[in-house]
Amino acid sequence: MAEVEETLKRIQSQNGVQGIIIVNTEGIPIKTTLDNASTVQYAGLIHQLVMKARSTVRDIDPQNDLTFLRVRSKKNEIMIAPDKDYFLIVIQNPSD
Amino acid sequence: WVCGNWEGLTVLGRMEIVHVYTRLRGEFGRQCLFSDRPAELLVDVPPDPRLAQDFIQKNPRDQALQACRDMSEHQVNTERFESDSCGINHVEGGWPKDINPQEMEQTIRYRKKVEKDESYVNSLLTLGSVMEHCIRQNNAVDIYQEYFEDEDEVEESPEPPSAKTINVFRDPNEVKRTVSCLSWHPDGGKLAAAYSCLQFQRSSRDMSLDSYIWDIENPNRPELTLKPASPLVCLEYNPKDSHTLVGGAYNGQIAYWDTRRGSQPVETSSVEQSHRDPVYKIIWLQSKTGTDVFSASTDGQVLWWDVRRLSEPTERLVLDLSREGNLDRALGAVSLEFESTMPTKFLVGTEQGVVVSCNRKAKTPAEKIVCSYDGHHGPVYALQRNPFFPKNFLTVGDWTARIWSEDIRDSAIMWTKYQTSYLMDACWSPVRPSVFFTVKMDGVLDVWDILFKQNDPTLSLKVCDEALYSLRLQDNGRLVACGSQQGGATLLEISSGLSTLQKNDKSLLAAMFERETKREKVLEARQREIRLKERSRSEQSREGEPGREDADHGPDQLIAKAQEDFYVVTEMERRRRDANQQPPTELEDVDVT
Numbered sequence: 001m002a003e004v005e006e007t008l009k010r011i012q013s014q015n016g017v018q019g020i021i022i023v024n025t026e027g028i029p030i031k032t033t034l035d036n037a038s039t040v041q042y043a044g045l046i047h048q049l050v051m052k053a054r055s056t057v058r059d060i061d062p063q064n065d066l067t068f069l070r071v072r073s074k075k076n077e078i079m080i081a082p083d084k085d086y087f088l089i090v091i092q093n094p095s096d
Numbered sequence: 097w098v099c100g101n102w103e104g105l106t107v108l109g110r111m112e113i114v115h116v117y118t119r120l121r122g123e124f125g126r127q128c129l130f131s132d133r134p135a136e137l138l139v140d141v142p143p144d145p146r147l148a149q150d151f152i153q154k155n156p157r158d159q160a161l162q163a164c165r166d167m168s169e170h171q172v173n174t175e176r177f178e179s180d181s182c183g184i185n186h187v188e189g190g191w192p193k194d195i196n197p198q199e200m201e202q203t204i205r206y207r208k209k210v211e212k213d214e215s216y217v218n219s220l221l222t223l224g225s226v227m228e229h230c231i232r233q234n235n236a237v238d239i240y241q242e243y244f245e246d247e248d249e250v251e252e253s254p255e256p257p258s259a260k261t262i263n264v265f266r267d268p269n270e271v272k273r274t275v276s277c278l279s280w281h282p283d284g285g286k287l288a289a290a291y292s293c294l295q296f297q298r299s300s301r302d303m304s305l306d307s308y309i310w311d312i313e314n315p316n317r318p319e320l321t322l323k324p325a326s327p328l329v330c331l332e333y334n335p336k337d338s339h340t341l342v343g344g345a346y347n348g349q350i351a352y353w354d355t356r357r358g359s360q361p362v363e364t365s366s367v368e369q370s371h372r373d374p375v376y377k378i379i380w381l382q383s384k385t386g387t388d389v390f391s392a393s394t395d396g397q398v399l400w401w402d403v404r405r406l407s408e409p410t411e412r413l414v415l416d417l418s419r420e421g422n423l424d425r426a427l428g429a430v431s432l433e434f435e436s437t438m439p440t441k442f443l444v445g446t447e448q449g450v451v452v453s454c455n456r457k458a459k460t461p462a463e464k465i466v467c468s469y470d471g472h473h474g475p476v477y478a479l480q481r482n483p484f485f486p487k488n489f490l491t492v493g494d495w496t497a498r499i500w501s502e503d504i505r506d507s508a509i510m511w512t513k514y515q516t517s518y519l520m521d522a523c524w525s526p527v528r529p530s531v532f533f534t535v536k537m538d539g540v541l542d543v544w545d546i547l548f549k550q551n552d553p554t555l556s557l558k559v560c561d562e563a564l565y566s567l568r569l570q571d572n573g574r575l576v577a578c579g580s581q582q583g584g585a586t587l588l589e590i591s592s593g594l595s596t597l598q599k600n601d602k603s604l605l606a607a608m609f610e611r612e613t614k615r616e617k618v619l620e621a622r623q624r625e626i627r628l629k630e631r632s633r634s635e636q637s638r639e640g641e642p643g644r645e646d647a648d649h650g651p652d653q654l655i656a657k658a659q660e661d662f663y664v665v666t667e668m669e670r671r672r673r674d675a676n677q678q679p680p681t682e683l684e685d686v687d688v689t
Contacts (some may be wrong), residue, residue, distance in 0.1 A: 004217055007224035014228070015235045022220065028191060030210050068226060079230050083225040085215060088223040094234045 011090060018076060021089040023047060030086070042078075046089055050082050113139055116427045125183075188226065201466030220306070257543065258591045259576070267291060267583025269304040275579025277330040278568040282338045286311055286319065287577055289570075289585050290375075292327035292346050294565070307331060308356065312575075314589055323359045324351050329374045336386045342403060344375025344391050352403045366404040366634035371395050377432040382439050390434070392444055396426025415444060415452055419462040427452065431479040435486050443489060445476030451491055468484045471498055471508050478522040478567075482603060484529035488609050492522040497534050497544070500612040504618055513551065513584070521566050523687070527597055530605045533580050535564035543594060547604055555594070559586050 011020060012033060019034040027047045032039040056067040069080040081088045136476045136645045185434040196202055210216055265287070267273060277290040290307045308318035309327045322328070326347040341353045343361075350369035351361035373394035381400075382387040388410075390400045400411035416426045433446035438455040449472035458464040472493035481489040488509070495515045498508035517538040524533035531548040531554075543552035559578055566579040573595040579585045 004211075004220050004224075007221060007228075010227055011231065012223060014231045017231060024210065026191075028206075030207055030216070068230065070230070077234060079227060081227045083219040083223055086219050086223070088220065088227055090227055091230060092231055092234055094238060 004060070014096045018091045018093055020091075023087045023089065025085055034091075042091075044090060046078070046080060050063075050080055050087055054082065097682060125342055133597075134291065141230070152272055218633065253593065255591065255593060257545075257594045259541075259543070259555060259557055259585055259588045259594075261559070261588050262575070263468075263587040265289065265308075265310045265315045265318070265585040265587070268318065269306075269583075271300055271303045272581075273303060273327065273585040274565050274581045275583060275585050276461060276565055277328070277332075278566050278577045278579050278585060279331050279333045280568055280570045280577070281309075281333055282571075283333050284570050284572065284575070285313075287585065287587070288322075288331050288333060288341060288553055289577075289579060290328035290331035290343060291583060292329050294329070294374075295549075303327070305358075309341075310585070318354055321359045322361070324361060325349065325364060330378050330391075332378055332380055332389075332433060334380050334386065336380075340403070342378055342380065342389050342391070344378040346374045346391060348372050348375055350375065350378065350389070350391055350401055362405070363406045369478070371397060371399065371407040373428065376430045379432055379434045381434065382436045389418065390432070390442075392429035392432040394428030394430060394447055396428055397427060398444060399434070401458075411456075413454065413464055415446065415465070417450070417452070417468060419465055428475075430475045430477060433479040433489065435481045435482060437486055443479055443481070445479040445491060447475040447492070449473055449476060449493055451476055451479060451489075453502070467505055469500055469505055469508075471500070471511075472496070480523050482658070483523050483526055485606065485609060489523060490522055490532055492519045492534060495519060497522055497532070499546075499609075499612075501609065502617045503615070504613060504620065507616060509609065509616050510550070520564060522547075523567055523569055525573050525595065526569060526571050527595055529597075529601055530608075531594055532574060533567055533569065534557075535567045537563040539564055539580065541567070541576070541578055541588070543590065545594065546555050546608065547601065557588070559588070560584060561638055620671075 008020060011017060014069050020032065021029055021034065021039055021042055023030040023043045023046070027043055029039045029043045034042070048049070049071075050066070050069060052067055057064050057066045066082055069082065071078040072079070074095045075077070076091055079092060081089045081090075097685060146528055185234075191203070191207075197280075207611050208647050214613065226363050267275075273291040273293050275289050276294055276418065277289075279288045281287070286309055288307070288309045291304075292307075293303060305324060305327050307322045307324065309320040309322065311319040321339070322331075322343065324343060326345040328343040328351075329346050331341060331343040333344070339355045341355070343351050343353070345351060345368070349367060350365040350370060352363045354357075354362050373393045373395040375391045375393045378389055378391040380386075381390060385402075387403045388400065389403060390398060392398045397407035397417050398413040398415065401409050414423055414426050416422045418485045427446035427448050427450060429444045429446050431443070433443040435441075441453065441455055444452045444454060446452060449470065451467045451469040451471070453468070454464050455466050456464065469491075472491065474494040476491050476493040478492040479489060481487075482499075489500050489502070491498050491500060491508075495518060496511050496513070497512040497519055500508045515536060516534045519534050519536050522532055522534040522644075525533070528545075531543065531545045534542045534544065534553075536542065537559055538564055541557045541559050541564065543555040543557075545554040548554050560580050560582075562581040562584075564578050568574070568577050570577075576588045576590060577585055578588070638647075
């Protein structure tokens with residue numbers, strides 16, 4: 001439990017990190033550093049995206065699986081690390 | 097059947113059986129008396145086989161029978177039902193049924209429960225480490241950065257600079273004369289060459305007086321012959337009107353041609369009013385009428401003419417540095433420079449090695465001569481301002497080429513080292529500000545790129561065996577024409593590396609010129625300081641010891657000392673040359689103090 005906190009704190013302290021959200025497979029945000037409205041929005045939208053991405057990868061090659069997803073936009077980058085039961089979403093502004 | 101005695105009749109045929117029953121009136125109402133009697137055959141109808149022929153026998157016969165209720169079928173189309181597909185953004189999704197998403201407590205409790213779950217902890221630790229790696233990666237390097245986006249045109253032609261000869265235009269006459277001046281047609285397809293013999297009293301009687309205009313595609317025959325009264329030393333196309341040319345002759349006259357009117361000059365200036373020495377340079381001026389020229393000659397005068405009226409010059413300037421207009425003390429002009437962006441100023445290069453800057457629009461003739469630049473040991477054969485940096489000009493004379501800045505009077509800001517043979521002509525490239533060309537008396541054409549290399553020419557070409565006297569670049573910067581002593585004008589094409597403007601050329605060259613100018617300014621200031629100090633020191637000492645200093649520096653002693661120094665230095669040089677068997681590349685300046 002404490003290690004989880006520590007990990008999250010470490011991530012939060014990195015350069016440019018704007019927010020962290022942890023979502024479970026049902027789309028419920030477990031932990032978040034952003035406000036509720038944004039969290040819910042991110043959770044809902046990204047959940048669908050990850051499902052789609054994962055199914056795409058597996059359709060092409062059933063032995064394959066999605067390990068990481070990066071969505072780079074003009075203003076920032078959304079990084080999603082999917083797992084069997086949970087996703088970790090980090091929004092970063094790559095300052096360089 | 098009621099039996100009774102009757103007399104009945106049977107009618108057959110119509111199968112009508114009639115039975116008549118009679119009763120007496122008086123017996124009505126009596127009771128019926130029944131009696132038995134045996135059966136009586138009344139009718140017998142036998143089958144008639146003839147009737148069977150009216151019928152067709154059908155055997156077997158299928159007949160469906162249904163014993164159920166009657167039903168009927170009927171189709172009906174209902175009204176269209178419109179359906180639309182759209183997504184719904186769930187505000188809160190996925191909560192298990194027992195938890196009300198609006199209730200903060202319940203959701204928090206649920207969340208806390210999940211957080212305690214072991215699988216949650218494990219998976220989050222792995223996810224965390226993966227994520228951290230990517231975050232750090234982002235911070236370290238911008239993985240989408242565009243590298244080298246500005247330099248997609250970096251094909252800095254690795255080819256070495258080169259030039260190739262395209263054509264040689266030879267003097268068609270028997271007695272060969274020097275090509276003393278070349279001028280390109282404003283559109284570039286033609287070259288005008290002035291032929292004369294510049295060596296003193298070397299011209300023979302049967303030397304032709306003609307000068308030619310060549311079409312660069314046809315080296316066999318000149319396109320047009322110009323027949324002046326005396327050989328032309330210089331020749332210029334009118335940059336505004338490509339049919340007219342003006343030429344300065346060996347006897348000092350100016351002549352004006354129109355190529356549409358043939359070989360004879362349209363007009364020639366009168367002998368009395370012209371120069372008294374060969375006209376070494378003539379240039380067209382920028383004027384409204386486009387008919388003004390000015391010419392320079394070694395008789396010390398610069399004359400302005402209007403080509404419509406060549407009987408007398410419109411203006412006259414004597415190159416006397418003491419500003420008295422004294423022709424005896426005037427310097428002979430050998431080259432002239434005029435830049436259309438500075439229409440009132442012009443530069444004159446003299447035989448004495450001095451470049452004089454003049455202002456045409458000065459109020460008094462004395463003010464016409466603004467200043468002079470002293471730098472060469474011999475006549476300044478060529479003089480040209482840099483087309484991109486008009487404040488800097490190139491001069492060529494003795495064995496060096498020098499670049500000057502207008503502001504520094506005492507010395508050039510940059511100069512080449514002393515070459516092995518005399519430089520006769522030079523010009524800047526019209527496209528690349530840092531490139532200039534020089535021709536030498538050993539027949540070599542040098543291309544200098546001062547941004548690339550300053551000690552040596554970037555390209556050195558031996559064009560011919562005899563001396564090269566004149567040089568001219570076409571406006572596109574690629575074609576170079578040089579004229580030799582034996583009357584051959586060679587046309588060369590320069591490689592693209594030297595004739596295309598590079599991106600940073602101008603700024604780099606501007607920086608270079610500024611740097612050199614500053615250096616010279618600093619040196620000048622220092623010199624002035626030293627001189628001031630010396631003067632003050634000599635004044636002081638003069639008060640203390642009158643007369644002694646003067647005696648030491650009398651003119652005779654100076655000359656003797658100079659002679660001595662000279663012999664010493666030449667002796668050293670000669671010894672060194674014998675030892676190395678190599679021509680020295682630098683002559684040492686003899687410092688006379």
